[in-house]
Amino acid sequence: MKDAAITLHINGEEHKLNVAVNRTLLEVLRDQLGMTETKYGCGTGECGACTVLVDDRAINSCLALAATMDGKRITTAAGFAHFGELNHIQQAFNDEAAIQCGYCTPGMIVKTASLLAKNPDPTEHEIRHALEGNICRCTGYEKIVKAVQKAARTAPGRTVKADAACQEVAQ
Amino acid sequence: MSSRILPDFDLLLPKSLAEAVELLATHGQRITVMAGGTDVLVAMKFTQSPEYVMSLDGIPGLGYVVFDAAKGLRIGAKATIADLLAQPEVKQHYPALWHAAEIFATGQVRNTATVLGNLLRASPAGDCSCAIYAIGGKLILQRTDGRREVDIDDFWLSYGVTAREPDELAIELVLPPPAIGARSAFKRMTRTNDDLSKLNVAVQLEMLGNTCVEARFAMGCVAPTPLRLRNTEALLKGREITAELLARLVESVPSEISPIDDKRSTAEYRRQVSGVLLKRAIEEACSAA
């Protein structure tokens, strides 16, 4: 087949689409649906700018065919905001000034969400390991690591813990 | 420069194994099989333009990683590197494979790329391929009229070419159950952390006290396919591991390999460090027990 009729559940909304089979998920999100928050960096799985969650797994949307995603739940960086309110991860990136040009940020936010879902209290090493597939040309990563630490501390439902830095000293 | 846009192709999305092998029987060579697509889609963005791409996505039940102490480890064709890492028995019984999976690419790629895809790609640099070659194992290939097993020792024929026939689908990899006294290790060298290997090595040893009764060494990026270092293995088998013997192994490796100059390294450098990397892997395997 050259085209496929698919249904995607993107950020909680159902989209019924006809896609050409040689379109990547990234191209469908950006070009067909106008959801430009997910970025194109390299197209070859190396930079992480295109990271989205597919059924809770972070993948590179530049290396996935939209036609094979029928029925899947997709979350982009914009999907974490509720009625225009930033969530704790997005807010932490803002607060820690972990954004310069912002091009890597949507991918960073999505990958951070998948990390914190599995590991709510990651060490600095675990944060850096989790973000190994997300390249940032601006910040030097220091502030991004701080933003992820802050997001972990400010996650809803978490009791406020000692500052991550203090914990590391204590160990 | 490539536009990094996928060329036109016809997508095949079989809903069962039977349908998949039927399609392979009909179209054979004209089909490119796609599991995770991390090799296939990148290749298509640059050079390759297959007529048909057959995705395994719609086939149920091939995503398993199952360990059985008597039968070994079974890995289905759709099991990703992340699925492998989620199994504690892999870390416990197949440390070389676990380590190769742990350093593999990035989290996003590990969530997509399959273990079998790494073997089927037949790249000399494949990290899981290297570890699996040292451990040993069998691939199960299915076609319409039945299945056959191919030993990993006979699987890679030349660069990018495997023993799989165009009408066959690889459905499972089986690793042997861990032998008593078995230990393994994997090591690699890269230009940067997330680059492909410029050299990788895996060792599997069976020890009886200090004596090595069985040894399998696999090295990558030093020949057109992953390579068994059979002469060097023979030097170790049946002997006690001593510093002198390890020094002889280090000397032996360069004569068994045929590395080339490429963008990741030079033949000369690979020859120089190959023996040392093997020695370190043996030391790591021994110390991990």
Ligand SMILES: Cc1cc2nc3c(=O)[nH]c(=O)nc-3n(C[C@H](O)[C@H](O)[C@H](O)COP(=O)(O)OP(=O)(O)OC[C@H]3O[C@@H](n4cnc5c(N)ncnc54)[C@H](O)[C@@H]3O)c2cc1C
């Ligand atoms: C950014 C990036 C980083 C990478 N890093 C690494 C790394 O660190 N180490 C490493 O070894 N590799 C790496 N790779 C290469 C690639 O991810 C691996 O080779 C991976 O294991 C391929 O699996 P896949 O499921 O994506 O295979 P696919 O791309 O789907 O297929 C690979 C090959 O196998 C064939 N094939 C797949 N499944 C079957 C089957 N069931 N039956 C018959 N044929 C089949 C395909 O036709 C194709 O030839 C990297 C790739 C990218 C894009």
Ligand code: FES
């Ligand atoms: S655009 Fe997908 S990883 Fe770079």
Ligand code: FES
């Ligand atoms: S803020 Fe510019 S690439 Fe990260």
